[in-house]
Amino acid sequence: MEAVKNAVHENATLWIARLAEAVAIPSVSGERERRPEVVRMGRWLVAHMQRLGFTDVVERDIGEQTVADGAAPLPLPPVVLGTYGTDPAKKTVLVYGHYDVQPAAKEDGWATDPFQLVEQADGRLVGRGASDDKGPLMGWLWAIEAHQKAGVALPVNLKCCFEGMEESGSEGLDALIAAEAQAGGYFDGVDAVCISDNYWLGTTKPCLTYGLRGVSYFNLTVRGPARDLHSGVFGGTVHEPMTDLVRLMSTLVDPQGKILVPGIYDTVAPVTDAERELYKTIEFSVGDINNATGSESALTSDKAQLLMGRWRNPSLSLHGIEGAFATPGSKTVIPAKVIGKFSIRTVPHQDPDEITRLVKAHVAAEFAKLESTNTIAVACDHAGKSWVADINHWNFTAAIKAVKTVFGVTPDLTREGGSIPVTLTFQEALNKNVLLLPMGRGDDGAHSTNEKLDRDNYLRGIELMATYLHEIAAASTA
Amino acid sequence: MEAVKNAVHENATLWIARLAEAVAIPSVSGERERRPEVVRMGRWLVAHMQRLGFTDVVERDIGEQTVADGAAPLPLPPVVLGTYGTDPAKKTVLVYGHYDVQPAAKEDGWATDPFQLVEQADGRLVGRGASDDKGPLMGWLWAIEAHQKAGVALPVNLKCCFEGMEESGSEGLDALIAAEAQAGGYFDGVDAVCISDNYWLGTTKPCLTYGLRGVSYFNLTVRGPARDLHSGVFGGTVHEPMTDLVRLMSTLVDPQGKILVPGIYDTVAPVTDAERELYKTIEFSVGDINNATGSESALTSDKAQLLMGRWRNPSLSLHGIEGAFATPGSKTVIPAKVIGKFSIRTVPHQDPDEITRLVKAHVAAEFAKLESTNTIAVACDHAGKSWVADINHWNFTAAIKAVKTVFGVTPDLTREGGSIPVTLTFQEALNKNVLLLPMGRGDDGAHSTNEKLDRDNYLRGIELMATYLHEIAAASTA
Numbered sequence: 001m002e003a004v005k006n007a008v009h010e011n012a013t014l015w016i017a018r019l020a021e022a023v024a025i026p027s028v029s030g031e032r033e034r035r036p037e038v039v040r041m042g043r044w045l046v047a048h049m050q051r052l053g054f055t056d057v058v059e060r061d062i063g064e065q066t067v068a069d070g071a072a073p074l075p076l077p078p079v080v081l082g083t084y085g086t087d088p089a090k091k092t093v094l095v096y097g098h099y100d101v102q103p104a105a106k107e108d109g110w111a112t113d114p115f116q117l118v119e120q121a122d123g124r125l126v127g128r129g130a131s132d133d134k135g136p137l138m139g140w141l142w143a144i145e146a147h148q149k150a151g152v153a154l155p156v157n158l159k160c161c162f163e164g165m166e167e168s169g170s171e172g173l174d175a176l177i178a179a180e181a182q183a184g185g186y187f188d189g190v191d192a193v194c195i196s197d198n199y200w201l202g203t204t205k206p207c208l209t210y211g212l213r214g215v216s217y218f219n220l221t222v223r224g225p226a227r228d229l230h231s232g233v234f235g236g237t238v239h240e241p242m243t244d245l246v247r248l249m250s251t252l253v254d255p256q257g258k259i260l261v262p263g264i265y266d267t268v269a270p271v272t273d274a275e276r277e278l279y280k281t282i283e284f285s286v287g288d289i290n291n292a293t294g295s296e297s298a299l300t301s302d303k304a305q306l307l308m309g310r311w312r313n314p315s316l317s318l319h320g321i322e323g324a325f326a327t328p329g330s331k332t333v334i335p336a337k338v339i340g341k342f343s344i345r346t347v348p349h350q351d352p353d354e355i356t357r358l359v360k361a362h363v364a365a366e367f368a369k370l371e372s373t374n375t376i377a378v379a380c381d382h383a384g385k386s387w388v389a390d391i392n393h394w395n396f397t398a399a400i401k402a403v404k405t406v407f408g409v410t411p412d413l414t415r416e417g418g419s420i421p422v423t424l425t426f427q428e429a430l431n432k433n434v435l436l437l438p439m440g441r442g443d444d445g446a447h448s449t450n451e452k453l454d455r456d457n458y459l460r461g462i463e464l465m466a467t468y469l470h471e472i473a474a475a476s477t478a
Numbered sequence: 479m480e481a482v483k484n485a486v487h488e489n490a491t492l493w494i495a496r497l498a499e500a501v502a503i504p505s506v507s508g509e510r511e512r513r514p515e516v517v518r519m520g521r522w523l524v525a526h527m528q529r530l531g532f533t534d535v536v537e538r539d540i541g542e543q544t545v546a547d548g549a550a551p552l553p554l555p556p557v558v559l560g561t562y563g564t565d566p567a568k569k570t571v572l573v574y575g576h577y578d579v580q581p582a583a584k585e586d587g588w589a590t591d592p593f594q595l596v597e598q599a600d601g602r603l604v605g606r607g608a609s610d611d612k613g614p615l616m617g618w619l620w621a622i623e624a625h626q627k628a629g630v631a632l633p634v635n636l637k638c639c640f641e642g643m644e645e646s647g648s649e650g651l652d653a654l655i656a657a658e659a660q661a662g663g664y665f666d667g668v669d670a671v672c673i674s675d676n677y678w679l680g681t682t683k684p685c686l687t688y689g690l691r692g693v694s695y696f697n698l699t700v701r702g703p704a705r706d707l708h709s710g711v712f713g714g715t716v717h718e719p720m721t722d723l724v725r726l727m728s729t730l731v732d733p734q735g736k737i738l739v740p741g742i743y744d745t746v747a748p749v750t751d752a753e754r755e756l757y758k759t760i761e762f763s764v765g766d767i768n769n770a771t772g773s774e775s776a777l778t779s780d781k782a783q784l785l786m787g788r789w790r791n792p793s794l795s796l797h798g799i800e801g802a803f804a805t806p807g808s809k810t811v812i813p814a815k816v817i818g819k820f821s822i823r824t825v826p827h828q829d830p831d832e833i834t835r836l837v838k839a840h841v842a843a844e845f846a847k848l849e850s851t852n853t854i855a856v857a858c859d860h861a862g863k864s865w866v867a868d869i870n871h872w873n874f875t876a877a878i879k880a881v882k883t884v885f886g887v888t889p890d891l892t893r894e895g896g897s898i899p900v901t902l903t904f905q906e907a908l909n910k911n912v913l914l915l916p917m918g919r920g921d922d923g924a925h926s927t928n929e930k931l932d933r934d935n936y937l938r939g940i941e942l943m944a945t946y947l948h949e950i951a952a953a954s955t956a
Contacts, residue, residue: 213710215709215710215810217808217810219808224771224773224775225771225772225773225775226771226772226773227771227772229771230896231693231793231795231797231821231823232691232693232823232894232895232896232897233770233788233894233895233896234767234770234771234788234895235788235793235794235795235821235823235895236735236777236787236788236791236792236793236823236895237735237767237776237777237784237787237788237895238767238771238773238775238776238777239733239734239735239775239777240735240795240796242795242796242797242798243731243732243733243735243795243796244733246724246727246728246796247728247733249724249728250724250725250727250728253721254721255717255721255722255725255848255849255850256717256849257714257715257717257718257721289712289715289716292711292712293702293703293704293705293707293712293716294703294704294705295702295703295704295716295851296851297702297703297716297717297851297852298715298716298851299714299715299716299717306715309714309715310711310712310713310714310715313714314714315709315713315714316713317709317713317718317720317721317810317812318718318720318721318724318802319709319720319802319803319808319809319810319811319812319813320720320799320802320803320804320809320811320813321798321799321802321804322803322804322805322806324796324797324798324799324804325797325798325800325819326798326799326800326802326804327800328800330695330697330797330819330821330859330860331797331798331819332693332695332795332797332821333797333798334795334797335797335798341803341808341809343709343713343808343810345709345710345713345714370733371733371734372733373773373774373775373776374775381808382808416710416711417710417711417712417713417714417715418708418710418711419710
């Protein structure tokens, strides 16, 4: 590994030049006119994979995107698949990354052209996609190339799954994963999965991520009059939908963040002593939350409570109301139909169907109390399940050892409050352990202006990937 | 009067042709490019007033309109003033109307060109401004012309105040009224005021209107985080402004329409027996409310209770929330700053300052219960006072007699739930009785598509105006 490590760091200039090349391809999947750039970025990866000796490299067509506004359907960018090694004596690791990026424009407040990588004196590599997710995705390729330069054989078989629609809902990916996970499919024979598409919790200490919350998004519709009414003419004579809706929304969550839907906490996995132990060493404080929000809005100053609130307890947020007056100024309208939007972040072992049942029952019971002539409808707009991995699995043990070797510290074991749906898709389709291995820092500004990846995170990230693969190879699967 | 009456009806074709001419001038005050048409409409009125022998006819310049978007200020259309008769032995009546109209376009759903008057077989005169307010305004002029054609002297002195900005907030009018109400001003010597700019309650029975509710419009702002947050990352860790706002809004009014702000009902004038008596004969039922709203949303089926809820009791409507997610689809945002909008329709003897004080005290008390780190601010955006006239004044007695003569029925004495601010302005500036004398029916669709004035309402409206002036002349002021 020493030779591989040296090859990683000796070729720093090369890896950075390659990142600059990739950043210069504005592969914004969310912009129709830039869809060809996404395809071009996929081709760029294919060329490198072929050069490195990947076999079975394919740009898998996953069909067309249905476009809402009646325009012609747009072809989806291909999913790039590749295989590096097929030695049955070695373990096979599936790695996932995405080669599309968020939109970006200088006018949004970027200090420099977002599609031109700039290496700052402080080591920041600034450019759209540097951290999300071009740097981490390419890290796997350069880890292989470093092995080749060092004359060291890769100790595992690697399969890659690189998509070009992650920033636009990963359309078409689930079907591909489900199909390729079948016996004889592309992913058949995979022993573990590693996804590098998230971030350290903070800016100094590496982490491994083993859990994500799910989300169930609800629309609560209250209807009454057939049309919007003038409050001068009708105020005081009719049951107003807004009055009912605000009343109902106020019964969902209390100001301390406690969800008020009966039964909602019943299936939440209890905190074990081992889990409680994990929180003790995590590098985090209430100051991190307050810095991130630019306020003193934190619900508590207790570190563990705060992190559990973020990662492993459900939460309910009220997002807004559709159909009511929502712009500056004043309008004396009684809206006829209003839709309250809220979502519940769910955790193991909450079941989305059960969550929907509980929400509907609660809203119906509260609405009955109002004695209103209006009508309500509650719909779960979409639901994604939570995910949690077994951190005692050899996949995690290998990654923990690799972090210790490269960074000299034991990584924090973290979860995230949001969702990365592909994680659960892989786990459910393959029934294999999935690990989230972040490369960048918490302040990389992934979807924001001046996105960056620190030079040190990039280089030691490549080294970490290489080291992880060696630890995987060495791990006992017993 | 018989001769005048005959002159009104014999010249029906002429009055309708004149209405068609006026409707053909698209005097939309709310559209910048049509402002010259408003001025042209004012000139058209001036020409007729001069032809009829009005004296002192002036197009009073009331300054410029400040335009929000930084464009050049727009000159306000003039207020047209005119005097018909100055006999000190006669009473002087001030009449008000407006010559600007709401916007209208065929594409909005009009069956015909909105600026071309169409006389339908059922007697509907369809066109923008027919009922609001060109027909009623011109009614005064044709009442005078009918007197001239019949060779009958007008039994009162008439002063006209016709504005061109009513549909755009009557900018500049209050200052003019205040100035001209002074000794030596244009309105000095006025004995009573009559405004014809509202509608019958229904479609068959004439009414006189003696009260209007006021309105106090509030913005309730809750702030927390410095920027919008992602609910995946921050849900469960911060005090969310939406949670607090919805909670606060739910404490303002109950689903039965009862306002929950303590003290709000304390100053509401009690219902007298005489007032209760008025409601008995009013032609109205719960079906009228349900027809108007296209629903079964009425709070009660008791006629008097329903009308009191609309006219003489305060009401509170929640209009919407600014700053939250308000469009179709789903967005997992925790809004950083949200502004709840609500208004209270106020009635005698509620004082706007006291209302604001009560609302602020209530919100502060409810917010304290939330134990939130967020901050709130409550502001009364604007407040207009309620108005109620003495229905035993000779101005009303004269109008009641006139309605009986022309329509053969005693008019309903009604209020309105909305506000017509100029009413209170005249009453307060002149300290004279003000009467609202509607010409059109409740289904005229004043601000809607296919606005109409019924031919019979127009002609008998002119007759009613003429008759009213005679009853004014005959009235004892003792």
